[in-house]
Amino acid sequence: MKKKIFAIILVAVLAGVLIANILNTSADKKKQSELEESYAVESADEKAKTKDMIGGSEGGLEKGDRAYPFELKTLDGENVKLSDYQGKKVILNFWATWCPPCQAEMPHMQNFYETKAEEMNVEILAVNLTKADKGIEKVKSFVTDYGLTFPIPMDEKGVLGSKYQAFAIPTTYIIDTKGNIQNKIVGPMDEEMMIKLVKEVD
C-alpha cells in the first residue's frame, strides 16, 4: 500500500475512534441526568411498592426478580432478615462444610469481606445448608478454622436452600440494593470475580 493511502486510512479510523468516544461521553451524561430526574419521581411509588412486597412471599430467581424474603437464625444466635439489607448489595451464598469448592472460596470471601465489602456497600450472607451438613459443631469449627466474620444464617429446615435451588454448591446470588436478583453463580468465586460481580450491579 502506498504510504499516503495508508496514512489517510489510518487517520480516518483514528478520527472515528475520537468521535465515537466523544459521542459516548455526551450520551452518558445525558443518560445520567435523565436517570436522576426519573428517580425523583419514582421514590414515592417505590415506597408504596416496597410496603406491599415485604409482607408477601412473592419473588423469583431470574434476573430482575425480587429475591425471596427470609428470616433465619445465624450461628451466633442472631436473627437476620434479608429485608434488613435493603440499600446494600448482598452476596447470598449457599454452602456446606463438606463441599470442596465451598472450602476453596471461603478464604477469598473472608478476604473480600475484610478489605473491600464495606467500601463497596456489600454484605455477605453465607447460608449454611445445615440440614445437609454434618452437625452444628462441625460448622462452628469450620467457621473458626477459616476465621470467618460474616453472618452465617443456618438453614436448619432445608427450606431456603431448596427455594433458592442451591442443589449444586456453592451457589451464590448477587442481589442489588433494591433487593432484586441480578446474577446467579454456580461454583467457587475468587476475590476478583466477586469484585467484578458487585461492580456490575447497582
Added chain:
Amino acid sequence: MNWYTIGSFTFPSTWAAVLISFLITGITLHFLFKKEQAADWYSNVAFVFIVTWKFSVILFYFQMSIKHPMTILYFDGGIKGYWLAIIAVLIYLFYAKIKQAQIIAVAWLMTVSVYELIYALLENIPLWMTILHVTGNILLFIMLLKKKQFSQWLIQIIILFTAFQLFTYSLRGELLSIPVLTYITIALFLVVYTIIRERKTTTSKRGKNNQG
C-alpha cells in the same frame, strides 16, 4: 458482562470466546497452512497461555495455595496471571523458530476476529455493531492474505486492524479495557518482530551475496 453456567461451573462470556477462538483458529490454520505446520506452534501458544494463566495462581496467591491447595484446582491467576500469560506467549513466539513468520499475523487476526464475533453474540451487542465489526475484520483479513510476503504491507495491515478494534470498542464505550490494551501490546510486538525478522533475512542474503 454476561455469565454462563454449565453444570456446576459459572464463567464469564470472555472465557468462552477465548477458548472457542483458539479452537476454531487452530483448526482453520491446520487446514489452511498444513505445509507450514502452523497448527503446531499455534497449539503451543494456546497451551502456554492457558497453563501460565491457570498455574500463575500459585505465584500470586502463594500463601493461600500452600494453606488451601484446592485453590490451585478451582482458581486462576486473575488479571496478573493473564498478563503473565501474554508475556509468556510473546517470549515463546520470539524464540520459537517459526518458519513462515507472516502466518503469526494471520493467526492473530483470525484469533481476534473469531473472539470478537463470539463475544458479540454472547454479550448481546447491537446487531449493526456486530455486522460492522465482522465485515471490517474479514476485509482486513483478506487484505492481509493477499500480500503477506511483504513486511511493509504486513505492518500496515496490523496497524489498521488494531486501529479498527479501537474504533469498534469506542462505539461500545469500552476503549479503556483489557482487550484493547492486549491488542495494542500484541500489535507492537508483531511490528517489532516483523522488522527484526526482515533485517535478519536481508543481512543473511547480503552475506550470501558477498560470499559469491
